[in-house]
Amino acid sequence: MTSLTEKMADYANPVEMLRNSQIGMYVYPVVTPEFTNWRTEQAAWRESAVLFDQSHHMDELIVEGPQAEAFLAHHGINSFSNFGLNRAKHFVPVTPNGHVIGDHIIFREREDKFILVGRAPTSNWLMFCAAWGNWNVRLRYDPRSPSRPEGERVLREHYRFQIQGPDAPKIFEKMNGGPIPEIKFFHVDWINIGSKKVQALRHGMSGAPGLEVWGPYKDKDYIHSTIMQAAKDAGVTLVQCGSRAYSTNTLESGWIPSPLPGIYTGDGMLKEYRDWLGADMYEAAGAIGGSFVSDNIEDYYVNPFELGYDFYIGWKKDDFIGKDALLKMKESKTNRKKVTFEWNKEDVLKVIATAFEQGRPAKWIDFPQPNYASSSADMVMDGDRMVGMSMFNGYSWNERCLLSLGVVDASVQVGDVLTLKWGEPDDTAKTSAEPHDQAEIRVRVSPTPYAREARENYADSWRSKTA
């Protein structure tokens, strides 16, 4: 069994295959679980400053060569018309059928050299496409670090740090040895960190300013130490974020990291991709977790309109993969929309209470990160009708509640109270879940990113009410 195609042949359908994956949790590897404690680490990005070590959990793909730009423009939905050396993009490839494959952050290092960073589905797709389309590009692939190195050394091509939070600018000025250049959102410039000149991406979560910096992995300790010292010198409490808190930052900022790549169906190029993909790669070995079970894997796919990525689309490009399909989808009435689900406290506590009773409990909600698969899909119901899919879960100490990100039918409105089915209807072979019964958790539909407005206006009626 060497390919995804051959592996899929062993199962009734790819959903069955992925729901029974034994790969375990989707791990944020190498970085320590907690430097201080995950509550304090979450609070830091809201209250002072946080240091994310992003050196290990993402693939890196370097795309170089005469056709590098043309290749990437053809395989992403994004406009490339304004892609100077001083910019980064949120690069989104879709299938010929218009389904999202994944996303990467893409940096332009030279005219003919790009660095892409993110989950495996986008890297794998681009590696296939380069060969399949016979593009004149050179690819260098540095896969994410092993999930369980167990004491073996782990090296990467680049270190990657992000500093976020209201007090972050004070650190930037210290480590740069003076005011840093004005960098616009998702633009890139050079700054100093001690004696090193490094590239910095202006990033930001929930409105708080932030920078992402990267460079050769051998510099990691120097850069890390210099940042920590700069924070000390600036009098800023810079909290290092461990792997337990890390993945929850997206609940507040609203990015869904883990859409299922829409590559399990479709002919032609997609069929050939499945023949190319190895049986041990993300698409074949990964897991689907959650209450939503459909025989049709396409029910798990999402399109760029649903994730709010439609404003990226470079409609003026002559052609790119998926353009025709997206043109048709554009006006579709069935497109869903991205929202944040705010989980009901009383129902969450009822689920937790079952872990203190004999017998078969509800699915344990692990804190702060209850996901138990590489892609999550939980049913969100309006009565008996499924009106949404919850795709990424997490507890926010800042908000004092469980949140999840997902998509809902167009008819659903912010403020609606729906029901999330928590836990799976059957026992799968997944090693990341203990045997459990399903439970129901009310969720209130909230904007994405989860907004202060929502927090404050619903506080009385929903969040603070006791049973």
Added chain:
Amino acid sequence: MTSLTEKMADYANPVEMLRNSQIGMYVYPVVTPEFTNWRTEQAAWRESAVLFDQSHHMDELIVEGPQAEAFLAHHGINSFSNFGLNRAKHFVPVTPNGHVIGDHIIFREREDKFILVGRAPTSNWLMFCAAWGNWNVRLRYDPRSPSRPEGERVLREHYRFQIQGPDAPKIFEKMNGGPIPEIKFFHVDWINIGSKKVQALRHGMSGAPGLEVWGPYKDKDYIHSTIMQAAKDAGVTLVQCGSRAYSTNTLESGWIPSPLPGIYTGDGMLKEYRDWLGADMYEAAGAIGGSFVSDNIEDYYVNPFELGYDFYIGWKKDDFIGKDALLKMKESKTNRKKVTFEWNKEDVLKVIATAFEQGRPAKWIDFPQPNYASSSADMVMDGDRMVGMSMFNGYSWNERCLLSLGVVDASVQVGDVLTLKWGEPDDTAKTSAEPHDQAEIRVRVSPTPYAREARENYADSWRSKTA
């Protein structure tokens, strides 16, 4: 500032120093947090078989030389009269004042060579004593692995695995290539693991049979792979235990891993020990966490009678450190006794509920391991009177409840319902705790090890009752 003595001089008392340590959690390092998920991993030691990788979280001290036995017999309370090459012991050193310093598992590898395994306080004490007493022994010290290696390679002197659970014997027979020798509890013999001959200690938790095996660290992968294959061949579900579940196994077996070493007070040898101890060592850098705050650090000490170690004491030995003090303590009416505290479900849920409310919450109970310091000390109250100290916490999926181990006054009886004060009365500098208010959690006093009898007899009245 180079010694514990100098560091202590900076604080009003050592309690203040340790309560404000910024070292963070006591980490179980290197081993992955979860191989499957911590519920399944806990269930495995009760239901099938579990593999603990104990290669990283303990110090190892090798004591060799003509006086090796005499040295160890003089510094531990244990009888050495029956210490053949085929035995291990639970070695307990006390101070001249009779207070427990810590404990190690001690193996006799040759007449003149012992391997000791455990937390730092015992290793540190023995290293000091060897020099202080001018003993003719050679010591080799292999400290526990770094808490946060962040991708750097970690090597040890020995690998160390433990296999436990009702189905473990089937694995032993497979990996040995035939029945293993009959090994009595805490005895040692040689078995085969594939092509390697290794030493095995007969261990056991909650009555389930188990073996601990060790050997040169370079053999680790071979041994690990051979054990996993043996389990497969035997048709046994052998679950690898990650670092999140690992430390909770002691809640069911009843060993308290983390008594505070009784070395912060006392003159003579103890004073010189504090001058010898470095300011970055466990005793100086570690943390006390919990609701119990006393100006007098001796209030945190325990003696061997209180931990149930009195039957180890080699009274027939001419002399050993602490003998006189223990003779006096022996008949003391103030000795406490070791018990298990079973935490009340309703009160636990009330604490958890505060994490879903705005404002200052109760101390978060992290699952499955809520400890937030190298030594825990929570007050256990009978009304306004402190009648016990809770010293090690954890959630047991097998028992579906939070348990803790600690000591209570002689007057306290199994079945008594007391109140544990959860959380600290003040904000300390500890990085492992978020700001919180104190809460009260009823606890029922249960035997140690936490017994089936207790579970079943209290089930109706206590555990299964809903609010």
